Amino acid sequence: MSATRSDSDASVTALDDHVERRPQTTPAGVALTILRWVVRIVVLVLLIDVVRILVTSKTIEWGTVAHYLTFGQILSGVLTTLELTVAGMAIGIALGVILALMRLSSSLVMNMAASGYLWLFRGTPLLVQILFLYNLASFIPRVTIGVPFGGPTLVSSDTNSLITVTSAAILALGLNQAAYMCEIVRAGILSVDEGQLEASLALGMTRRRAMRRIILPQAMPVIIPPTGNNAIALLKDSSLVSVISMKELLYQAQLIYSAQFNTIPLLVVVCIWYLAMTTVSTIGQHYLERHFGRGTTRTSPPSFRQRFGRNLTSILRPGRAAEGVGA
Amino acid sequence: MTRPPSTDRPLLRLCGIHKRFGDNHVLRGVDLDIAAREVVCLIGPSGSGKTTLLRCVNHLEVPTEGRAILEGELLGQYTHRGRLVPLPPRELAAQRSAIGMVFQHFNLFGHKTALENVIEAPTQVRGVSRKEAVGTATELLRRVGLADKADAYPRQLSGGQKQRVAIARALAMSPKLMLFDEPTSALDPEIVGEVLDVMRQLAADGMTMLVATHEMTFARDVADRVVFMDGGVIVEQGPPNQVLTAPTHERTKRFLARLL
Numbered sequence: 373m374s375a376t377r378s379d380s381d382a383s384v385t386a387l388d389d390h391v392e393r394r395p396q397t398t399p400a401g402v403a404l405t406i407l408r409w410v411v412r413i414v415v416l417v418l419l420i421d422v423v424r425i426l427v428t429s430k431t432i433e434w435g436t437v438a439h440y441l442t443f444g445q446i447l448s449g450v451l452t453t454l455e456l457t458v459a460g461m462a463i464g465i466a467l468g469v470i471l472a473l474m475r476l477s478s479s480l481v482m483n484m485a486a487s488g489y490l491w492l493f494r495g496t497p498l499l500v501q502i503l504f505l506y507n508l509a510s511f512i513p514r515v516t517i518g519v520p521f522g523g524p525t526l527v528s529s530d531t532n533s534l535i536t537v538t539s540a541a542i543l544a545l546g547l548n549q550a551a552y553m554c555e556i557v558r559a560g561i562l563s564v565d566e567g568q569l570e571a572s573l574a575l576g577m578t579r580r581r582a583m584r585r586i587i588l589p590q591a592m593p594v595i596i597p598p599t600g601n602n603a604i605a606l607l608k609d610s611s612l613v614s615v616i617s618m619k620e621l622l623y624q625a626q627l628i629y630s631a632q633f634n635t636i637p638l639l640v641v642v643c644i645w646y647l648a649m650t651t652v653s654t655i656g657q658h659y660l661e662r663h664f665g666r667g668t669t670r671t672s673p674p675s676f677r678q679r680f681g682r683n684l685t686s687i688l689r690p691g692r693a694a695e696g697v698g699a
Numbered sequence: 700m701t702r703p704p705s706t707d708r709p710l711l712r713l714c715g716i717h718k719r720f721g722d723n724h725v726l727r728g729v730d731l732d733i734a735a736r737e738v739v740c741l742i743g744p745s746g747s748g749k750t751t752l753l754r755c756v757n758h759l760e761v762p763t764e765g766r767a768i769l770e771g772e773l774l775g776q777y778t779h780r781g782r783l784v785p786l787p788p789r790e791l792a793a794q795r796s797a798i799g800m801v802f803q804h805f806n807l808f809g810h811k812t813a814l815e816n817v818i819e820a821p822t823q824v825r826g827v828s829r830k831e832a833v834g835t836a837t838e839l840l841r842r843v844g845l846a847d848k849a850d851a852y853p854r855q856l857s858g859g860q861k862q863r864v865a866i867a868r869a870l871a872m873s874p875k876l877m878l879f880d881e882p883t884s885a886l887d888p889e890i891v892g893e894v895l896d897v898m899r900q901l902a903a904d905g906m907t908m909l910v911a912t913h914e915m916t917f918a919r920d921v922a923d924r925v926v927f928m929d930g931g932v933i934v935e936q937g938p939p940n941q942v943l944t945a946p947t948h949e950r951t952k953r954f955l956a957r958l959l
């Protein structure tokens with residue numbers, strides 16, 4: 373075979389120490405290639421059709437969509453949605469770390485308390501938790517901080533004055549998120565080699581300092597990706613608090629379309645905003661992952677632009693996908 | 700290697716150390732005194748309790764019975780109403796900071812560069828200023844031959860380089876005693892030498908060292924005393940040429956014969 377090559381191309385020096393294996397064209401291979409192209413064309417046609425329906429649809433009323441996209445009420449809803457997500461994640465992460473440490477502690481009481489919490493909050497729907505918290509007053513009329521079992525009272529307050537729409541919404545989202553964050557943080561901590569703690573202790577660090585300075589930072593590459601996914605899920609799930617009339621994005625849209633009867637255009641507005649927010653979050657997540665990936669890889673991971681570029685290349689030139697993405 | 704005669708009080712004293720893991724009685728009464736500037740090599744078959752003994756010294760493992768005393772100070776415990784009770788974490792941490800430990804698998808902090816690994820404990824535990832800590836760390840890295848690797852992350856270092864950074868990291872706390880747990884066992888044979896050279900230099904500089912090792916050449920050349928452990932007890936001990944070349948106990952002979 374090597375001889376054939378140098379025969380056909382005189383400028384290539386003949387190398388006789390090896391033979392080259394060449395790709396063979398079989399009927400089955402040709403059929404597969406044709407099939408691939410047929411599938412690609414069908415998908416492309418469907419895609420174009422979907423875009424055509426979206427663009428030309430009468431019910432979507434793109435003019436209305438454009439008008440409401442930057443409407444004051446909608447923008448304030450977007451802001452509220454973002455605030456709910458940030459507050460919910462903050463509570464979720466803080467409480468999640470505490471719950472994770474409780475689950476990892478050797479104390480049986482701590483362990484059971486944390487497990488019970490997870491059981492409760494992961495075993496019931498978020499929507500029900502939101503309604504439950506909002507109606508807490510009818511269940512626990514007064515919130516009292518003091519010594520239990522009839523001891524002196526330190527602070528006491530009417531539950532109704534504590535549980536407003538906003539506090540119920542934030543609490544419900546945060547408490548629910550904490551249950552999921554607990555498991556993420558726990559998995560992250562467990563992913564760090566035990567030797568890291570031992571080396572820290574041997575150097576004279578306390579467990580707490582070792583956790584903060586050594587263990588948690590190294591758990592971050594494991595913790596961040598699912599946390600980002602959770603934050604994006606929470607961003608969308610925050611629309612559930614519209615049931616207790618929390619004025620977030622969806623509720624604001626509902627207020628408008630129940631008066632104007634332009635449901636579809638407003639739901640499109642809502643979707644566009646959610647897509648914009650989740651897209652930005654995804655990019656933010658990527659940079660966080662890059663920051664906390666320090667020291668875990670020999671070279672720094674590709675930037676978002678590089679990765680996006682590669683994906684684009686693989687879409688445009690499907691045959692070469694394997695080269696870029698796996699690297 | 701001859702050393703100045705030890706002072707009256709040993710730097711480290713282990714008294715009747717027992718350790719049980721459930722039913723597994725791993726250490727069965729170990730007594731060992733180590734003088735200041737002394738280098739003691741701990742040898743013995745796998746599973747004989749060398750690692751456990753080292754970990755009992757700095758209370759990474761709490762002894763079931765017995766006491767470890769460093770410069771006359773009881774480690775990890777204190778007497779409360781006539782009983783020995785565990786020291787609070789903060790005090791125990793302070794005691795540990797005076798005992799350097801080097802692990803078989805290095806345990807370098809993976810998210811920190813070599814330099815950051817070395818300055819971590821001085822700045823965080825001792826409250827040394829970053830500037831001063833960096834100065835000391837740079838000098839230590841130079842001593843272990845890694846001045847040019849200060850900014851490298853552990854992943855970018857070879858096993859031997861990692862272990863030398865780990866030694867520098869322990870030295871940064873100016874320990875009174877260094878514990879080594881098979882520091883070269885995880886290394887490729889051709890790299891072992893570079894770590895042993897650093898340890899040799901450390902011994903020559905007068906560091907007190909307790910070294911669990913299978914490197915008999917190192918033990919012969921550097922140790923003042925070789926301690927042979929088997930089944931959780933010290934079977935015999937003495938100067939290296941006595942224990943390694945003319946052992947008196949059958950178990951020691953069998954262990955050494957298997958190594959050759």
Ligand SMILES: Nc1ncnc2c1ncn2[C@@H]1O[C@H](COP(=O)(O)OP(=O)(O)O)[C@@H](O)[C@H]1O
Pocket residue numbers: 720723725743744745746747748749750751752
């Ligand atoms: N954390 C632990 N829990 C239970 N058993 C242990 C633990 N650490 C060590 N052991 C047991 O103690 C014995 C001695 O182990 P080790 O001290 O590591 O010996 P060496 O270092 O001499 O090889 C082994 O049988 C081992 O299984």
Ligand SMILES: [Mg+2]
Pocket residue numbers: 749750751880881
């Ligand atoms: Mg061992």
